[in-house]
Amino acid sequence: MRQIAIYGKGGIGKSTVAANVVASMAESGLRVWYVGCDPKADGSMTLLGGRKMETFLDRMKDGGPGEYEVGLGFRGAMCMEVGGPLAGVGCAGRGIIVALQALKRDHFRDPPDVVLYDVPGDVVCGGFATPVRQGFADEVYVVTSGEYLSLYAANNICRGMRNLGVGVGGLICNSREVMNERDAVASVAGMLGTKMLGFVPRHRSVRDCENAGRTVVEGAPDSEQARAYRELAAAMLSNSSFAVPQPIDPAELRSMLKELTAE
Amino acid sequence: MSDVLHPRPNPIVAAMYTLRDMDAEVIVVHGPAGCGFMVSRRLEDAGVRVVTTGMKENDLIFGAEEKLAETLRLVQDRFSPGLVGVVGTCASMIIGENLDRAVQKAGLKAKVIPVDVHGCSGANTTGAIRALEVAAERGVIPQEEMFRQREMLTRATLLESNRGLTSKEHLSPNYGVTKYSAARRIRDVLATGGRVLVVLNGKKELAYGHADVLRGVQESADALGGEAVYLANLDPGVGLPRIRRYARDILRDLECAGVYLEHITGGLDEYPVAGIRAAEAVSEIDHDLLVACGIVHAIPNLDRKAVLVSDQPREVDNYLRDGFAMVVSEPDIHARVMGASGIVRMELADTLREMAAEGK
Numbered sequence: 001m002r003q004i005a006i007y008g009k010g011g012i013g014k015s016t017v018a019a020n021v022v023a024s025m026a027e028s029g030l031r032v033w034y035v036g037c038d039p040k041a042d043g044s045m046t047l048l049g050g051r052k053m054e055t056f057l058d059r060m061k062d063g064g065p066g067e068y069e070v071g072l073g074f075r076g077a078m079c080m081e082v083g084g085p086l087a088g089v090g091c092a093g094r095g096i097i098v099a100l101q102a103l104k105r106d107h108f109r110d111p112p113d114v115v116l117y118d119v120p121g122d123v124v125c126g127g128f129a130t131p132v133r134q135g136f137a138d139e140v141y142v143v144t145s146g147e148y149l150s151l152y153a154a155n156n157i158c159r160g161m162r163n164l165g166v167g168v169g170g171l172i173c174n175s176r177e178v179m180n181e182r183d184a185v186a187s188v189a190g191m192l193g194t195k196m197l198g199f200v201p202r203h204r205s206v207r208d209c210e211n212a213g214r215t216v217v218e219g220a221p222d223s224e225q226a227r228a229y230r231e232l233a234a235a236m237l238s239n240s241s242f243a244v245p246q247p248i249d250p251a252e253l254r255s256m257l258k259e260l261t262a263e
Numbered sequence: 264m265s266d267v268l269h270p271r272p273n274p275i276v277a278a279m280y281t282l283r284d285m286d287a288e289v290i291v292v293h294g295p296a297g298c299g300f301m302v303s304r305r306l307e308d309a310g311v312r313v314v315t316t317g318m319k320e321n322d323l324i325f326g327a328e329e330k331l332a333e334t335l336r337l338v339q340d341r342f343s344p345g346l347v348g349v350v351g352t353c354a355s356m357i358i359g360e361n362l363d364r365a366v367q368k369a370g371l372k373a374k375v376i377p378v379d380v381h382g383c384s385g386a387n388t389t390g391a392i393r394a395l396e397v398a399a400e401r402g403v404i405p406q407e408e409m410f411r412q413r414e415m416l417t418r419a420t421l422l423e424s425n426r427g428l429t430s431k432e433h434l435s436p437n438y439g440v441t442k443y444s445a446a447r448r449i450r451d452v453l454a455t456g457g458r459v460l461v462v463l464n465g466k467k468e469l470a471y472g473h474a475d476v477l478r479g480v481q482e483s484a485d486a487l488g489g490e491a492v493y494l495a496n497l498d499p500g501v502g503l504p505r506i507r508r509y510a511r512d513i514l515r516d517l518e519c520a521g522v523y524l525e526h527i528t529g530g531l532d533e534y535p536v537a538g539i540r541a542a543e544a545v546s547e548i549d550h551d552l553l554v555a556c557g558i559v560h561a562i563p564n565l566d567r568k569a570v571l572v573s574d575q576p577r578e579v580d581n582y583l584r585d586g587f588a589m590v591v592s593e594p595d596i597h598a599r600v601m602g603a604s605g606i607v608r609m610e611l612a613d614t615l616r617e618m619a620a621e622g623k
């Protein structure tokens with residue numbers, strides 16, 4: 001069973017990338033799980049035809065009858081949303097810990113081929129590091145664009161991974177169409193001691209498919225964009241090179257970006 | 264790594280005791296059911312009702328503000344208190360529970376003192392200070408009293424780190440010499456016409472136990488001869504009403520036993536400064552043997568031949584390692600004095616009584 005965690009700055013498109021990668025793997029015949037760890041619980045919607053599913057923690061809180069019902073998504077992709085507290089109360093990190101322990105205990109008796117954890121934002125506390133603790137994901141990818149703040153967040157996430165001793169399989173560039181973006185992300189990846197695993201172009205099909213409650217892989221299967229997601233999924237599956245990253249000085253990062261974007 | 268390894272009281276416990284000192288009738292512990300369990304038992308022995316919100320896993324994740332508000336409403340309905348304390352715990356405070364908002368939601372008739380402390384807030388006195396500050400803000404105690412107590416607690420923290428419970432990396436529980444050995448030492452001095460100087464440097468309710476040493480020495484002197492002189496921090500005009508009452512109770516019982524104080528060194532919540540005053544008085548009073556009980560490390564420059572009496576087995580270890588030889592522990596004092604309204608008999612004093620009854 002491959003267990004993959006996807007991290008990245010909030011709003012950078014992690015969930016879009018994650019859902020499309022899961023869809024790509026599912027259509028290739030793999031048994032795949034998508035585990036959304038964001039309390040907003042919206043990452044799986046495009047795999048479920050636009051439906052927002054009940055979260056694991058809501059079920060646990062309400063104590064309703066029966067086990068938590070896993071969502072059955074595109075081409076048999078299994079979906080789970082951890083969920084979490086309302087903004088400003090409780091502890092979302094603790095929620096992730098409890099949910100993932102239950103997931104491992106109750107749902108992976110017959111292990112799938114791939115589990116993909118979609119983790120929100122930075123590694124802000126121990127709970128958000130749970131997906132990369134022993135027994136869960138052993139492969140980490142960081143989604144970023146070529147913008148400074150996004151790369152700054154990627155660097156911070158790599159710092160967290162180094163602290164945890166977890167290997168990173170690469171950066172994924174989810175393009176914002178900034179100047180020399182591919183080079184910028186590839187350079188930062190090299191400085192961090194890893195590589196740029198894939199490049200996802202920016203295209204309106206992403207927005208259109210999301211509006212229709214679908215991944216691009218499902219909604220525009222013959223598009224270039226869908227092909228980019230499929231290539232990324234294939235790159236993840238064939239990747240066997242993981243390195244504990246070496247975080248870089250933010251000033252060095254800024255200086256490199258200035259150089260690359262100079263007219 | 265922590266620089267002090269042995270377990271010791273934390274800010275939650277100190278906040279709860281301080282709420283008791285301010286005569287809170289009910290204390291609500293906002294946390295898991297077991298948090299503050301041992302201290303709760305003791306406080307209940309002293310007449311304070313302690314309830315818990317009994318937080319569970321779901322409450323950690325989703326928050327338990329409504330649960331706290333509901334618990335406060337239940338407290339109002341069941342006990343009709345005039346003053347309620349709410350104390351945070353690690354679980355509730357780390358997830359950012361808003362005690363004030365829950366109190367407002369509950370809408371109690373009683374005055375409520377919410378204390379947002381937890382076990383990692385620092386020295387235990389942090390909890391006591393926070394409780395006093397909130398109480399002063401809400402008009403439960405005067406501002407001046409809060410400032411005075413805050414000063415005392417700051418001094419107490421320093422005292423403990425310099426010479427007390429947090430002065431060494433590790434202290435093991437030690438029960439010291441036998442009561443028989445200590446009592447015989449006191450008896451021998453009195454029986455040969457010597458002068459025994461007894462210093463009580465008490466801390467709040469613990470003085471109900473330590474004060475029995477003064478009675479025991481006096482009964483020995485009455486039976487065997489010799490002379491006993493007494494110093495104690497039993498000023499009935501210092502501290503919160505409850506603390507003043509402790510001093511009055513003890514003074515009454517001492518007087519009944521024929522114990523009259525040479526000096527009053529301060530109030531029962533002033534042991535960090537009362538100890539310094541006691542040391543000054545000790546240096547001016549001739550004596551053949553010094554007996555010190557209570558928070559004795561607050562008394563500087565004590566004669567290493569003194570008999571020391573402590574309720575804290577780890578402090579006994581501390582004193583023995585500092586070169587004192589005749590150190591006695593009375594480890595069950597705290598459990599026995601909760602709810603007391605007069606001096607409680609202790610084993611060293613009873614041993615003195617038995618020896619006195621046997622005569623010279």
